[in-house]
Amino acid sequence: MEWGGDADAMPDEFSLIERLFDPLAGLEGLGLKDDAAVFEPRAGYDLVFTKDAIAEGRHYLPGDPADTVAKKLLRVNLSDLAAKGATPRGYLLFCAWSGDTSLDWMQAFADGLKEDQSKFGLALWGGDTIRAVGPSVFSLTAIGEVPSGQMVTRSGAAVGDDLWVTGAIGDAALGLLAAQGKYGAVEQGDRDYLISRYRIPQPPVAFGRELRGIASAALDLSDGLLGDLEHLCSASQVGARLNRAAIPLSTAFTACLASSEEFWRLVYGGGDDYQILFAAPPEHQERIVDLARAVDVQVSCIGRLTKDQDIVVLDEAGHPVEAALAGFTHF
Amino acid sequence: MEWGGDADAMPDEFSLIERLFDPLAGLEGLGLKDDAAVFEPRAGYDLVFTKDAIAEGRHYLPGDPADTVAKKLLRVNLSDLAAKGATPRGYLLFCAWSGDTSLDWMQAFADGLKEDQSKFGLALWGGDTIRAVGPSVFSLTAIGEVPSGQMVTRSGAAVGDDLWVTGAIGDAALGLLAAQGKYGAVEQGDRDYLISRYRIPQPPVAFGRELRGIASAALDLSDGLLGDLEHLCSASQVGARLNRAAIPLSTAFTACLASSEEFWRLVYGGGDDYQILFAAPPEHQERIVDLARAVDVQVSCIGRLTKDQDIVVLDEAGHPVEAALAGFTHF
Numbered sequence: 248m249e250w251g252g253d254a255d256a257m258p259d260e261f262s263l264i265e266r267l268f269d270p271l272a273g274l275e276g277l278g279l280k281d282d283a284a285v286f287e288p289r290a291g292y293d294l295v296f297t298k299d300a301i302a303e304g305r306h307y308l309p310g311d312p313a314d315t316v317a318k319k320l321l322r323v324n325l326s327d328l329a330a331k332g333a334t335p336r337g338y339l340l341f342c343a344w345s346g347d348t349s350l351d352w353m354q355a356f357a358d359g360l361k362e363d364q365s366k367f368g369l370a371l372w373g374g375d376t377i378r379a380v381g382p383s384v385f386s387l388t389a390i391g392e393v394p395s396g397q398m399v400t401r402s403g404a405a406v407g408d409d410l411w412v413t414g415a416i417g418d419a420a421l422g423l424l425a426a427q428g429k430y431g432a433v434e435q436g437d438r439d440y441l442i443s444r445y446r447i448p449q450p451p452v453a454f455g456r457e458l459r460g461i462a463s464a465a466l467d468l469s470d471g472l473l474g475d476l477e478h479l480c481s482a483s484q485v486g487a488r489l490n491r492a493a494i495p496l497s498t499a500f501t502a503c504l505a506s507s508e509e510f511w512r513l514v515y516g517g518g519d520d521y522q523i524l525f526a527a528p529p530e531h532q533e534r535i536v537d538l539a540r541a542v543d544v545q546v547s548c549i550g551r552l553t554k555d556q557d558i559v560v561l562d563e564a565g566h567p568v569e570a571a572l573a574g575f576t577h578f
Numbered sequence: 579m580e581w582g583g584d585a586d587a588m589p590d591e592f593s594l595i596e597r598l599f600d601p602l603a604g605l606e607g608l609g610l611k612d613d614a615a616v617f618e619p620r621a622g623y624d625l626v627f628t629k630d631a632i633a634e635g636r637h638y639l640p641g642d643p644a645d646t647v648a649k650k651l652l653r654v655n656l657s658d659l660a661a662k663g664a665t666p667r668g669y670l671l672f673c674a675w676s677g678d679t680s681l682d683w684m685q686a687f688a689d690g691l692k693e694d695q696s697k698f699g700l701a702l703w704g705g706d707t708i709r710a711v712g713p714s715v716f717s718l719t720a721i722g723e724v725p726s727g728q729m730v731t732r733s734g735a736a737v738g739d740d741l742w743v744t745g746a747i748g749d750a751a752l753g754l755l756a757a758q759g760k761y762g763a764v765e766q767g768d769r770d771y772l773i774s775r776y777r778i779p780q781p782p783v784a785f786g787r788e789l790r791g792i793a794s795a796a797l798d799l800s801d802g803l804l805g806d807l808e809h810l811c812s813a814s815q816v817g818a819r820l821n822r823a824a825i826p827l828s829t830a831f832t833a834c835l836a837s838s839e840e841f842w843r844l845v846y847g848g849g850d851d852y853q854i855l856f857a858a859p860p861e862h863q864e865r866i867v868d869l870a871r872a873v874d875v876q877v878s879c880i881g882r883l884t885k886d887q888d889i890v891v892l893d894e895a896g897h898p899v900e901a902a903l904a905g906f907t908h909f
Contacts, residue, residue: 280813282658282797283628285729288619297614298670300706327613339629341717375631381712386672388719398616466613
């Protein structure tokens with residue numbers, strides 16, 4: 248591990264690491280001064296591991312504020328833990344800083360991580376940093392825990408289960424267009440909201456924990472609603488009927504849709520939402536709504552799982568939307 | 579996690595991931611088809627986490643064979659686990675492939691990982707891949723286990739402990755010079771040996787496990803002998819006297835030293851050895867030699883820890899080598 252393995256990466260890397268990352272280290276990280284972290288698992292719990300990376304120019308924009316980049320990195324991993332019903336515990340961090348990354352930027356990045364650690368209840372256990380030859384790249388391994396045998400998988404859904412989604416869909420994808428100046432027809436307030444949704448995902452971590460024993464299958468929405476639904480259906484060997492009118496959209500997104508039906512494609516396949524898509528038997532409907540209300544998370548029942556192994560999107564009149572599926576499913 | 583989160587990264591990334599990495603996945607990885615891996619910890623064991631990255635042009639050379647790059651990536655992490663007395667269990671992998679990486683190269687990379695997984699007894703639990711804008715970068719999180727409370731730290735060494743090192747020192751650093759054509763005065767056989775030591779570290783994983791309860795402190799040699807010794811001394815609040823004549827050198831390295839005393843600097847600070855430097859009370863001497871013999875690992879007692887918090891290298895006549903410390907210690 249050796250934080251600061253590259254002697255030539257920075258003027259004085261050991262003290263830089265001390266300054267940036269020591270304040271983030273959990274007890275398991277041994278002050279980031281050993282080769283490894285050590286964790287004593289709790290009896291009766293499984294550990295859940297996930298690893299997602301973000302790269303400059305691909306998952307975030309070069310001008311994005313450092314603290315939002317850090318939060319996005321952490322949250323794209325926390326959304327995986329949330330979808331698995333896991334409680335976050337720790338993470339290991341890899342930073343390949345581009346050559347022009349300033350100390351101020353790094354400090355703001357570390358500060359962003361620190362804020363989110365407190366918010367979500369986990370700590371830094373270790374990592375590695377280097378100077379990148381090209382743009383910055385960050386990778387993070389997040390570790391969570393679930394009571395033994397209770398991790399929510401993608402593969403447990405059954406025919407007849409309701410299909411649910413948290414949050415609002417499409418905002419992050421529209422926010423990216425807005426940030427790139429490719430979508431200008433929005434009010435400033437809507438624009439700021441959408442860009443913030445692209446920059447800082449809002450994974451429902453507390454709600455995810457509550458889904459243990461309720462959701463039959465779940466995953467986080469990263470590739471886009473229909474693409475990820477396909478993953479769930481494929482793993483569970485079911486199909487799905489989606490009611491388009493039930494898909495939760497923000498007022499900013501709805502305003503955009505009023506300008507062109509074209510934007511539905513961002514709902515179907517935009518990606519980057521980092522909300523949870525999950526299936527649950529119909530008898531849990533009331534409980535799900537109550538649980539979501541308790542942690543102030545928006546939850547919507549958007550369809551039902553079917554025996555036919557395909558995905559059908561129905562419009563407001565109950566007619567299949569052919570265009571919805573083009574390019575998003577591989578059935 | 580979502581192996582293949584980047585739809586545009588490769589022609590058909592999901593099937594590529596299936597082809598390359600499914601054969602490497604352990605049960606915990608759920609066939610790499612879920613968002614996360616799940617691991618059931620064994621009662622009575624702590625988990626040890628480490629994370630090291632390697633980058634093209636920095637930790638390996640652009641022309642290095644793919645299987646050796648993969649093995650180096652895994653082994654620079656396994657050496658950390660070995661130094662902590664941990665038994666490897668699983669790993670998560672991040673690949674940022676440079677744009678010109680061919681499918682053949684990727685396949686050879688995966689094959690290299692597969693070979694080493696079998697050799698060292700661990701399996702792939704998950705990861706993430708993207709296309710890099712610049713040169714390739716790989717990061718790996720390795721997870722091992724130790725009986726509860728028995729991880730070997732850097733900080734447990736005491737005054738009077740012997741100082742030991744596994745393997746031979748300096749070969750990797752000299753191998754890098756040879757691979758770069760900066761050191762030509764060696765026979766072909768020596769040259770091949772040295773380059774192989776640079777490309778494929780030989781961490782003493784089985785021996786590391788045996789050090790639990792014997793070593794008072796340990797770390798892997800990645801930054802160079804004196805730099806890493808300083809880490810151990812600093813964490814344990816001791817100093818060290820090193821006998822230069824006792825430092826283990828290969829015949830290839832010895833041949834090189836005969837040409838110029840200058841090469842001692844590679845012994846002191848060359849780095850990349852990925853052997854274990856450890857301290858142990860003198861009463862364990864015989865046991866250590868026996869354990870090393872049992873797993874066919876070279877082990878050498880190279881000095882002793884002292885009350886004076888500095889590091890002194892003594893030459894063959896018992897005189898301090900002043901030059902040895904320049905640039906390598908921060909005391």
